Amino acid sequence: MKFAQLVVGPAGSGKSTYCETIKNHCDAINRSVHVVNLDPAAEEFKYPVSADVRDLITLDDVMQELQLGPNGGLLYCMEYLEDNLEEWLGGELQAYGDDDYLLFDCPGQIELYSHLSVFKTFVDYLKRDGWQICVVYCLDSQFTSEMPKFIAGTLQALSAMVQLELPHVNVLTKADLCKDKQGLEAFRFPDPSEMRHELDKQTGPHFRRLNDAVVQLLDDFAMVTFTPLDINDEESVEELLLQIDMAIQYGEDQEVKTQELGDIGRGLSGAAARGPRHWVRLQRPALQRCWASIPVASMASLREQKEAFVSGHSGTTLEEVTLLATAPVLLLLLWRLARHPAAGSSGLFHTAQPTATGLALEFGVLVWPLVAALMGLVTPAGLMGTAALLALALFATQHSAEWQQRRRSTQRRPLTEALRESLSGYRAALMLVTLIAILGVDFPAFPRRFAKAETFGTGLMDAGVGSFVAASGLAHGLAAAARAAASGTQRRFPWRREGGRAAALLALGLARLAATRAADYQSHASEYGTHWNFFLTLAALRLLSLVLPGALGGSVAVEGAAGAALLAAHQCGLSVWSLIDVVHSDERAGSWLRANKEGLLSLPGYWALQLLGAAAGRLAYSWAVAAARTSAAAGRSRRSSIGSGENCSSFSSSSSSGRLRIHTKAAATPLAPQLRLLWQLGGASLALWAAYWVTAQLQPVSRRACNAAYVLWMLALNVQTVTAFLAADLALPGTAPFILSALNSAMLPVFLAGNLLTGLVNMAVNTLAASDAAARAIVATYTAVLCGGAVAAAQRWPHK
Numbered sequence: 040m041k042f043a044q045l046v047v048g049p050a051g052s053g054k055s056t057y058c059e060t061i062k063n064h065c066d067a068i069n070r071s072v073h074v075v076n077l078d079p080a081a082e083e084f085k086y087p088v089s090a091d092v093r094d095l096i097t098l099d100d101v102m103q104e105l106q107l108g109p110n111g112g113l114l115y116c117m118e119y120l121e122d123n124l125e126e127w128l129g130g131e132l133q134a135y136g137d138d139d140y141l142l143f144d145c146p147g148q149i150e151l152y153s154h155l156s157v158f159k160t161f162v163d164y165l166k167r168d169g170w171q172i173c174v175v176y177c178l179d180s181q182f183t184s185e186m187p188k189f190i191a192g193t194l195q196a197l198s199a200m201v202q203l204e205l206p207h208v209n210v211l212t213k214a215d216l217c218k219d220k221q222g223l224e225a226f227r228f229p230d231p232s233e234m235r236h237e238l239d240k241q242t243g244p245h246f247r248r249l250n251d252a253v254v255q256l257l258d259d260f261a262m263v264t265f266t267p268l269d270i271n272d273e274e275s276v277e278e279l280l281l282q283i284d285m286a287i288q289y290g291e292d293q294e295v296k297t298q299e300l301g302d303i304g305r306g307l308s309g310a311a312a313r314g315p316r317h318w319v320r321l322q323r324p325a326l327q328r329c330w331a332s333i334p335v336a337s338m339a340s341l342r343e344q345k346e347a348f349v350s351g352h353s354g355t356t357l358e359e360v361t362l363l364a365t366a367p368v369l370l371l372l373l374w375r376l377a378r379h380p381a382a383g384s385s386g387l388f389h390t391a392q393p394t395a396t397g398l399a400l401e402f403g404v405l406v407w408p409l410v411a412a413l414m415g416l417v418t419p420a421g422l423m424g425t426a427a428l429l430a431l432a433l434f435a436t437q438h439s440a441e442w443q444q445r446r447r448s449t450q451r452r453p454l455t456e457a458l459r460e461s462l463s464g465y466r467a468a469l470m471l472v473t474l475i476a477i478l479g480v481d482f483p484a485f486p487r488r489f490a491k492a493e494t495f496g497t498g499l500m501d502a503g504v505g506s507f508v509a510a511s512g513l514a515h516g517l518a519a520a521a522r523a524a525a526s527g528t529q530r531r532f533p534w535r536r537e538g539g540r541a542a543a544l545l546a547l548g549l550a551r552l553a554a555t556r557a558a559d560y561q562s563h564a565s566e567y568g569t570h571w572n573f574f575l576t577l578a579a580l581r582l583l584s585l586v587l588p589g590a591l592g593g594s595v596a597v598e599g600a601a602g603a604a605l606l607a608a609h610q611c612g613l614s615v616w617s618l619i620d621v622v623h624s625d626e627r628a629g630s631w632l633r634a635n636k637e638g639l640l641s642l643p644g645y646w647a648l649q650l651l652g653a654a655a656g657r658l659a660y661s662w663a664v665a666a667a668r669t670s671a672a673a674g675r676s677r678r679s680s681i682g683s684g685e686n687c688s689s690f691s692s693s694s695s696s697g698r699l700r701i702h703t704k705a706a707a708t709p710l711a712p713q714l715r716l717l718w719q720l721g722g723a724s725l726a727l728w729a730a731y732w733v734t735a736q737l738q739p740v741s742r743r744a745c746n747a748a749y750v751l752w753m754l755a756l757n758v759q760t761v762t763a764f765l766a767a768d769l770a771l772p773g774t775a776p777f778i779l780s781a782l783n784s785a786m787l788p789v790f791l792a793g794n795l796l797t798g799l800v801n802m803a804v805n806t807l808a809a810s811d812a813a814a815r816a817i818v819a820t821y822t823a824v825l826c827g828g829a830v831a832a833a834q835r836w837p838h839k
């Protein structure tokens with residue numbers, strides 16, 4: 040195997056100095072490296088040149104003979120090189136064989152690496168000749184003085200990476216000239232959400248979406264990693280060289296010299312000392328393209344790689360999360376349309392018991408599209424567009440009269456019941472998305488932007504956690520209001536049941552901790568903390584609910600006011616006492632409290648979310664009751680006014696049926712109760728979005744801290760999605776799919792089973808090395824097993 044570095048970057052960025060530094064360093068450690076000059080305009084070198092493109096062509100000659108300027112002349116030279124690659128480069132490379140290591144010092148015109156073909160041809164030639172190549176992209180560290188400048192430089196580096204398709208390492212050169220060394224370190228792994236924040240500060244509000252898109256792009260390509268190079272610091276040179284060597288797997292199939300072994304060991308321990316996240320970030324250039332081929336044993340453990348793989352992300356846009364949250368509504372409509380209302384209960388899919396065909400249809404229409412969207416096969420917008428078109432096409436082929444008939448027959452169903460069913464449908468769909476995501480995130484096919492954001496940001500999986508709490512708050516509020524309405528008074532708080540559930544969740548949380556430790560399973564410490572996990576958050580929330588609503592009693596006013604006050608105090612702590620920095624810092628050594636700061640400091644926010652969710656549930660219940668009452672009262676008054684002749688504009692007799700038709704004055708017609716409820720819920724979600732927008736101006740969403748913007752985002756998203764489920768249910772009513780009913784009746788067991796299966800898959804498969812197709816097949820099979828298991832369990836133990 041032969042190895043090479045292609046040293047590229049803008050003019051004056053320090054490419055030649057870099058080559059000189061690496062050459063000197065390698066000479067000093069007795070390692071053989073040769074430098075090849077590819078710049079026809081170069082004048083003098085501070086390193087010995089082993090091969091020189093100027094032997095083929097020089098810029099001066101071209102400018103003189105063809106009367107070209109420096110840029111045109113250079114392009115001519117490079118095209119000439121491309122045409123004569125075989126003769127010149129082929130001849131020069133004959134001198135090198137196995138284990139040789141070349142540095143190609145390239146010209147500084149960035150168009151050569153972004154869209155012109157010469158370097159692509161050059162690289163292809165080298166690859167065919169058996170060279171392992173790494174692109175070293177040099178960027179002057181002065182570019183870090185301003186964020187827009189830095190991003191512009193990073194985008195240039197990205198275009199070179201996309202064009203050349205090679206392992207890629209970005210270097211911040213001239214670090215010795217940088218006074219603020221600490222500041223430069225921040226550019227090593229800049230936090231994408233902070234980049235976005237900085238960009239937003241320096242650009243107008245109309246640039247927000249562009250800024251989001253640019254930062255998202257950089258994050259998706261993992262291009263936000265830079266290694267500063269201080270040519271006067273041996274350690275800095277050593278670390279960089281080690282990183283590049285790893286990217287091209289230099290040293291693996293050689294007899295490793297003792298000194299090199301020492302180099303690698305020192306580099307590894309230095310990187311490991313900064314934590315696994317740092318280690319794998321260091322590996323990213325290589326990992327981007329060759330997860331599969333990296334011999335894991337020689338690097339950080341697979342567990343550390345997996346931990347790092349789910350860390351350090353910045354989330355996606357609110358629109359994309361909203362699309363994905365709403366997708367199940369459209370899929371449910373599609374499923375109902377696919378079963379056709381006219382088929383009647385004797386139809387193929389209208390059975391009281393699940394059949395293989397019926398379940399296959401449910402899986403194909405409801406589950407598989409979600410797997411495809413979450414595993415990167417289709418975009419959320421593509422999924423929604425396709426589902427909407429199919430639904431429209433199916434609806435057009437069906438008689439709307441049949442749907443009207445069905446709507447009329449279900450109109451007697453109390454609105455509170457419709458609301459409860461919609462919430463159940465939503466929670467089941469949420470569970471489905473959660474199940475897919477908890478395994479999917481371990482595979483490279485899962486778009487990284489859907490993973491949880493490291494600090495600020497809105498990832499799909501961020502929405503999953505908060506929605507779990509918000510939706511269970513809504514369900515609790517709805518159920519408590521229903522119980523109170525049924526008994527006529529505030530019912531006693533179910534102490535025993537809630538206490539028992541808190542104990543069960545606590546046991547689950549501790550069991551999960553013990554199991555992950557025993558199996559040396561990956562854990563994402565910046566999610567909840569070193570020992571904390573989501574089960575423990577849920578257990579703590581159950582315990583807190585013993586205080587409120589338990590001891591203090593619950594109502595819209597009490598839970599709403601307590602939730603709002605708690606949220607305000609929590610946000611105050613995060614902003615005024617800068618607790619947000621404590622939550623977001625990677626520093627967790629010292630005490631148990633510090634080790635689990637995320638889980639502990641986010642609790643007030645989650646409690647507020649639960650309380651506000653419960654208040655919203657109670658409010659929605661009271662609106663549903665009021666809407667039905669108003670409608671009934673209006674109906675009664677209409678009947679009595681018809682009797683007395685008031686409000687009637689005209690009477691007519693239908694010629695076909697002979698039935699009397701009464702045309703009432705428009706003012707007397709009440710808004711249908713269903714529409715009224717939808718209107719109120721829609722208004723509530725709009726108000727919540729507005730409140731979210733205001734708080735997000737103060738501090739962007741942080742799931743890790745469960746700050747005010749996160750809580751309000753979750754409330755807005757959940758109320759909106761439940762409203763969408765209700766609207767769909769009222770528009771095209773029908774039974775719930777077996778899969779969703781089954782998931783809804785066994786939330787916790789299914790979630791547990793999902794966690795266990797995720798663990799088993801991770802132990803059996805190196806998820807990081809799985810191809811996209813294999814990942815999708817695995818996740819689809821796992822989801823089918825969970826859904827099938829839930830349906831079987833629901834049949835065996837029907838929900839009372």
Ligand SMILES: Nc1nc2c(ncn2[C@@H]2O[C@H](COP(=O)(O)OP(=O)(O)OP(=O)(O)O)[C@@H](O)[C@H]2O)c(=O)[nH]1
Pocket residue numbers: 048049050051052053054055056057078145146147212213214215216268269270
């Ligand atoms: N102090 C310091 N100066 C540097 C460093 N790298 C480059 N320079 C200076 O920056 C200038 C340009 O450096 P070069 O190495 O020639 O840059 P280049 O990218 O090869 O330039 P072109 O070949 O013209 O594209 C020279 O004056 C170097 O001395 C560095 O790490 N530290």
